[in-house]
Amino acid sequence: MARGAASVLPLLAAVLAGAPTAGVPAAVAALFAGINDRPGSRRGAPAALGLPAAAGACGLLAGTLVGAAVPQELATPVLPLFLGLLGLVAGALSSTGATASACGTQLLIAAVIGVGMDLPEPVWLSCLSYLSGAAWPLLLRRLVPSPRRGRITYRLDGECEALAAVYERVAALLEAVGSPAAGARRAALTAALDHAQDALAGTRTGPRASRAERGLSARYDAAAALAEAATALAWKGEPVPERAVHGTLRLAAAARTGAPCGPLPAPPRTASGLRALDDALLRAAEAFDAPGRGPVRARTGRRALAAGHLDAADAVRRGTATAVPGGAAAALRRAAGPAGREYGARVGLCCAASAALALALGQAHWYWLPATAVFLVKPDLGPLVSRVVCRALGTVLGAVLCALLLLSGPGPQVLTAAVAVCGALVPYATRHFAAQTAVVTVLVLCLVALAGEPPATGERVVQSLLACATVLVVGHLPLPGRHGNAVRHRLDDAACAARRYLEHVLTEPGDRTGRWALRRRAYRAAAAAQQAAGLSAAELPPIARHSEGAWQVATGLVGLLDAITATAVDADDRGAPVCRRDAERLGARLAELTGLLPEFRVGG
Incomplete structure (x- = not known):
């Protein structure tokens, strides 16, 4: 939230320079950066924030050039066709992964803004402003330290937090063995391992790795063994002593602070799953112990563990990249496959239909309707009807709040402060689509006022409701094929x-x-x-x-x-x-x- 508030600096600089419209693209890019700024690795931030920003700049450039080249009398037939074709391509690519989905969304929305928003600045300056608006939050994400926790450095705090969550989920699963909650706890452990796998994917391995990175690899390796043993115990329903749960929680605390875990209590070795858990705890104790010291908990007759004590961390956490052979080529094949074509057709139809409807109505901010439709058509925001209802409620609430703010006739500084508050709220509001919509609505209307245009709260509500109706209709159309x-x-x-x-x-x-x-x-x-x-x-x-x-x-x-x-x-x-x-x-x-x-x- 602090980074979200600070991301308004490029807009503030443009306002202080007397050119608030030059800061509008920067504020839009900062908004997207705040939405994409999720917990995780600092090293993963350039891909999570930078790649979508680059796609958005390309979309802004293409949209501005097309909007300037199309004569006014041809705008109604040509612009919906352009946005529909762009939506077809962007939607197909969005089906290949989370980062690709963010890239496709920013590409489309920036293109819609470029086509419809009449900014006085030249196109190169608008694109540069967009990139600077995204680069500043990315720089904050990379360089500004979070509150220190124990001995870990700020460069690896996201990795340590993700690793600690894995150990906590293992403890929760062990605690629920034999109960109806075991299935949900095992699913939570899978989600934590997925997040840790993504967070640690950017750390170095081998001779180039730092001491902290080698420690993370060893601890993730130990977490994989613990997760396997816990899953086996949960499948068989074998009871786990409470001391084993406490030992795993101690590992979670050590992962979060970077401190040694200390002595760990050993579970009884009365069954295969418990013996695997005991071996995994020993492995974790060795991974967490201070360098140069022997195992925290010495045992005899454990040479079989040493034979399996291989560095699996690199192979395990990089499984996402190796699971899809061919990398970019495989992603392109999937985009051209049935799933990509189906989703691309929905997105393209929504973009074209909403743009045609908005142009036919002749409203001043016609681009709001297709931009809203792009957000609504994304399936990763929940079921279609649910996200449409949340969008409608959030838009009405945000419009009312912004109308109350604009009643006093605020100046650029007040509007910029409101944008900063909204930027701070975006990371928290992403927990619910209706709350996110309300915050984004206030932010967008403040940007419209900063651009010198008259208040348009009522128009914003009407356009959002029309977008909701369009997406509902297109989303349920019986397209050809399976x-x-x-x-x-x-x-x-x-x-x-x-x-x-x-x-x-x-x-x-x-x-x-x-x-x-x-x-x-x-x-x-x-x-x-x-x-x-x-x-x-x-x-x-x-x-x-x-x-x-x-x-x-x-x-x-x-x-x-x-x-x-x-x-x-x-x-x-x-x-x-x-x-x-x-x-x-x-x-x-x-x-x-x-x-x-x-x-x-x-x-x-």
């Missing part, structure tokens, strides 16, 4: 990852490093499939019917992964490959689930 492609793609990915994980467990039982990497990819893919299936199931029947049965398949894949993990832990404990009966049982379950993939309804 539907539910996004869910099907996620399920196919999850099934393939589960197959690779099972094959590795059966054929290479001694390779823990490879197993943990494949396990991470499999759980991550299954969680994404569950999320996509749950989102589709929450839609209205015209959309939800295209993916009936997908949730059951995704949940079954998660249960299969738990069973594979428990079987692998048992095989490690015996020091032998997986027995034939367990291999046949797991293979049959995988074949049953993959056989269900073509059955859930995807009719067009």
